[in-house]
Amino acid sequence: MRYVVLGASAAGVNGVRQLRKRCPEAEIVLVSKDQEIYSRCILHHLIGNLRTREQLCFAEADFAKRYRVDWRKGVACTGVDTGKKEAALSDGTALSYDKLLIATGSHTFLPPVKGLREAKGVYGFRDMEETEAIMEAAKDAKHIVIMGGGLTGLDAATGFLHMGRSVELVELADRLLVKQLDERAASVYQKALEAKGVKLHLGCALEEVRCGDDGRVVSLALSDGGQIPCDLLVVTAGVRSNVEFLEGSGLELDSYGLVIDPQGRTNVADVYGAGDVTGRSPIWPAAVKQGMVAADNMAGIETGMEDFFASKSTMNFLDIPTMSLGLPEKPDDTYEEIVEDTGDQYRKVIHKGGTIYGAILQGDLAYGGVLTQLIARKIDVSRVKKPLFSIDYSDFFHTGDNFEFYYEVT
Numbered sequence: 001m002r003y004v005v006l007g008a009s010a011a012g013v014n015g016v017r018q019l020r021k022r023c024p025e026a027e028i029v030l031v032s033k034d035q036e037i038y039s040r041c042i043l044h045h046l047i048g049n050l051r052t053r054e055q056l057c058f059a060e061a062d063f064a065k066r067y068r069v070d071w072r073k074g075v076a077c078t079g080v081d082t083g084k085k086e087a088a089l090s091d092g093t094a095l096s097y098d099k100l101l102i103a104t105g106s107h108t109f110l111p112p113v114k115g116l117r118e119a120k121g122v123y124g125f126r127d128m129e130e131t132e133a134i135m136e137a138a139k140d141a142k143h144i145v146i147m148g149g150g151l152t153g154l155d156a157a158t159g160f161l162h163m164g165r166s167v168e169l170v171e172l173a174d175r176l177l178v179k180q181l182d183e184r185a186a187s188v189y190q191k192a193l194e195a196k197g198v199k200l201h202l203g204c205a206l207e208e209v210r211c212g213d214d215g216r217v218v219s220l221a222l223s224d225g226g227q228i229p230c231d232l233l234v235v236t237a238g239v240r241s242n243v244e245f246l247e248g249s250g251l252e253l254d255s256y257g258l259v260i261d262p263q264g265r266t267n268v269a270d271v272y273g274a275g276d277v278t279g280r281s282p283i284w285p286a287a288v289k290q291g292m293v294a295a296d297n298m299a300g301i302e303t304g305m306e307d308f309f310a311s312k313s314t315m316n317f318l319d320i321p322t323m324s325l326g327l328p329e330k331p332d333d334t335y336e337e338i339v340e341d342t343g344d345q346y347r348k349v350i351h352k353g354g355t356i357y358g359a360i361l362q363g364d365l366a367y368g369g370v371l372t373q374l375i376a377r378k379i380d381v382s383r384v385k386k387p388l389f390s391i392d393y394s395d396f397f398h399t400g401d402n403f404e405f406y407y408e409v410t
């Protein structure tokens with residue numbers, strides 16, 4: 001049995017680990033464009049000089065040997081022939097497979113803003129190459145601007161702050177982290193960034209990238225009529241799944257990416273997918289879990305993705321910890337909110353019909369464990385008899401007549 005895994009990151013690496021666990025004797029081939037294994041979540045630590053390149057690695061130092069993997073580094077898959085069961089590789093070889101896991105992640109997409117795609121001095125921020133290009137360009141840059149105030153935009157901003165550089169940030173929404181936070185929680189980060197000298201342009205679109213005679217960006221025109229100087233623009237406001245090489249393979253693709261079922265199966269037998277390539281839940285823990293689930297099913301052990309929040313984020317920008325789960329705001333008044341705000345600590349749970357649809361914890365994240373239990377055990381929060389934020393772990397532990405523990409909140 002030969003398993004071929006495309007992509008050496010959260011989904012691919014964990015897929016390999018799980019395949020080896022389940023199939024001690026199988027042949028496993030890992031193919032990755034990347035030359036090394038690293039966490040994208042901490043790329044800003046490289047910019048901020050908080051970690052070396054080697055310290056971004058999240059796998060064992062002897063990963064390939066330990067899991068007995070034939071790892072083809074720096075090689076891209078350029079096409080998949082699902083009829084012949086072969087993957088075409090950029091080194092000219094055709095690699096046959098019995099089962100294939102596609103975990104090729106995603107790439108920066110430059111939005112169709114006037115002048116953006118042609119300008120020199122514009123960089124995405126998703127992989128090692130882009131990060132190193134940003135660091136090189138930042139050496140001479142005087143006006144650094146970030147387009148996008150989401151998680152990666154704030155990663156970039158704090159990376160530059162650690163580098164001792166000043167930065168401006170342009171965000172279309174009227175607040176930062178609009179997918180994760182409500183106005184109250186976002187304002188804490190806004191104030192903290194402004195206190196560090198970051199100039200925020202919120203509720204503002206980037207309308208045009210203006211360049212000098214050499215084609216390099218010199219300024220940005222904003223939708224509020226303003227114009228700001230810029231010689232290094234980092235774009236974090238666009239991402240697309242890496243599925244181009246799958247065109248014509250017969251694999252089902254949609255506007256998000258590769259289509260998979262809860263077992264990680266695609267529409268073609270023996271081909272599986274996991275992680276950001278599916279474009280569904282582009283977060284690290286989802287990619288890890290999907291890689292493991294797909295590997296289990298490839299090995300003949302039927303498992304499925306449990307329900308989880310498509311967006312679960314934990315962040316710690318400027319040492320302010322925040323956890324966000326699901327919806328950051330009530331979609332309408334049929335939903336209810338339970339809020340506790342002490343100034344330093346903010347906690348909010350959004351629920352409807354007893355089910356939790358979203359939560360934000362900022363300051364102290366200790367309640368995150370209780371919250372996870374409430375969600376995992378599908379506890380009807382509208383029937384909980386004590387104030388929600390007073391629940392602690394002891395409320396989940398009861399002893400039955402047979403002295404077995406069981407979980408309940410009354």
Ligand SMILES: Cc1cc2nc3c(=O)[nH]c(=O)nc-3n(C[C@H](O)[C@H](O)[C@H](O)COP(=O)(O)OP(=O)(O)OC[C@H]3O[C@@H](n4cnc5c(N)ncnc54)[C@H](O)[C@@H]3O)c2cc1C
Binds near residue numbers: 033076281
């Ligand atoms: C700057 C940044 C910060 C982030 N911060 C967080 C965070 O704080 N929390 C969080 O949960 N998530 C975060 N994320 C998202 C998280 O990193 C991704 O969800 C996760 O990396 C997805 O893993 P993956 O294995 O699916 O794909 P990726 O990590 O994108 O890896 C794809 C792999 O496929 C390879 N590849 C691509 N194309 C090919 C090809 N044609 N042939 C062979 N190999 C190929 C690549 O070289 C790479 O090895 C962040 C992402 C970025 C960019």
